[in-house]
Amino acid sequence: MERVLVSPGKAKKQFIKEIERESGTEVSLCYQCGKCAAGCPAAFAMDYTPRQVIRLLQLEMVDEAVKAESIWICATCDTCTTRCPRGVDIASLMDALRREALKRGEVTDHKVATFNKAFLKLVERFGRVHEVGLMMEFNLKTGQLFKDVELGLPMFTRGKVHLLPGTIKGREQVKQIFKRVEQMGGGPS
Ligand code: SF4
Numbered sequence: 001m002e003r004v005l006v007s008p009g010k011a012k013k014q015f016i017k018e019i020e021r022e023s024g025t026e027v028s029l030c031y032q033c034g035k036c037a038a039g040c041p042a043a044f045a046m047d048y049t050p051r052q053v054i055r056l057l058q059l060e061m062v063d064e065a066v067k068a069e070s071i072w073i074c075a076t077c078d079t080c081t082t083r084c085p086r087g088v089d090i091a092s093l094m095d096a097l098r099r100e101a102l103k104r105g106e107v108t109d110h111k112v113a114t115f116n117k118a119f120l121k122l123v124e125r126f127g128r129v130h131e132v133g134l135m136m137e138f139n140l141k142t143g144q145l146f147k148d149v150e151l152g153l154p155m156f157t158r159g160k161v162h163l164l165p166g167t168i169k170g171r172e173q174v175k176q177i178f179k180r181v182e183q184m185g186g187g188p189s
């Protein structure tokens with residue numbers, strides 16, 4: 001059977017079209033304002049911010065996008081998608097990239113697993129994520145304790161982040177969910 005030869009450039013374009021089709025969004029719409037990255041609760045732990053992930057796709061750097069730790073650190077919270085003034089569904093793009101990474105066998109590493117564990121522990125305990133706690137736990141476990149000090153101090157003094165965690169109403173129900181998952185053999189531990 002005759003093989004269909006596709007140039008690397010064409011293959012990358014096809015890949016991006018496929019990712020756009022799967023996520024129902026277009027990377028060319030993004031004008032790099034950074035609102036997505038500014039609101040992302042997990043950006044501090046990412047190797048590429050959500051804005052940069054979109055930029056990689058715009059530049060057809062598909063291998064870099066698929067291998068990015070960011071796609072595994074993304075918690076699918078939809079904050080970026082909600083904030084985007086151009087209607088780019090970044091959360092769905094991250095999801096499509098994760099599926100592609102799984103197909104290629106590019107899966108998580110130690111840093112990503114550490115982040116996921118810290119994230120889930122906080123949700124189990126307080127019913128929601130506490131950004132400062134998450135940052136501290138993640139930076140401690142990955143040996144970069146002072147990484148976000150420059151960013152964290154001004155945010156704290158302006159009241160953008162809180163030292164103590166807040167709680168939610170259905171906290172006990174959230175704990176029950178974690179318990180059920182553990183009984184079924186899952187969980188963050
Ligand atoms: S908020 Fe939207 S337009 Fe702005 S950088 Fe992010 S994806 Fe691009």
Ligand code: SF4
Pocket residue numbers: 036039040041042043050073074075076077078079080081090091094
């Ligand atoms: S969906 Fe992912 S990339 Fe977007 S704000 Fe949430 S964690 Fe960040």
